[in-house]
């Protein structure tokens with residue numbers, strides 16, 4: 001634990017600028033020195049669950065930096081696609097627009113098949129975020145998961161956020177993630193909900209005076 005003049009460093013174990021921005025906002029009120037992970041660190045996501053991949057990333061970045069690390073593994077589970085793209089959400093295509101295009105095309109095809117079978121369209125999806133915190137030795141100390149239920153829009157809406165945000169619509173807000181300000185997404189979104197579970201534990205672990 002660092003002294004009063006030296007806040008504890010927390011490295012965000014992610015190469016995704018959108019996630020890093022959201023964590024900077026979520027962590028703003030905590031007296032921690034929040035840092036991005038060093039360039040060139042690319043952890044292979046070999047896990048079969050969001051939680052397993054979050055652990056891999058937190059552990060690797062904590063070991064590489066010798067600092068506390070917070071990792072996030074997240075993705076979309078689309079009901080009519082049997083939970084895909086799931087842990088493969090980042091590997092679905094090479095860019096955010098291409099990932100969105102593939103999702104809309106695969107879900108459109110699934111919808112057509114359902115129609116041909118006399119079934120109603122099903123565009124339900126959940127966004128999931130697993131967070132893991134590793135201590136400077138690489139040991140996993142905290143794990144939480146957050147989830148937000150929504151539907152996949154037929155066309156993108158809104159210009160904020162990142163990734164799949166323009167096509168993920170949250171019915172109780174009447175907005176897509178990309179139409180929300182970061183305060184609202186931080187309260188009702190998958191990452192914000194996960195962070196709300198993590199925050200008290202994180203304070204206990206990193207900020208409690210010794």
Ligand SMILES: O=P(O)(O)OP(=O)(O)OP(=O)(O)OC[C@H]1O[C@@H](n2cnc3c(O)ncnc32)[C@H](O)[C@@H]1O
Nearest residue numbers: 013014015016072073074075089090162163164165
């Ligand atoms: O692994 P790191 O380095 O953190 O960055 P990543 O982009 O590879 O992240 P993931 O492996 O967790 O893959 C998640 C995918 O889902 C997307 N995603 C995650 N959270 C999102 C959010 O809040 N809004 C939109 N898309 C999101 C993200 O852009 C990726 O394509």
Ligand SMILES: [Mg+2]
Nearest residue numbers: 015045073090
């Ligand atoms: Mg990744």
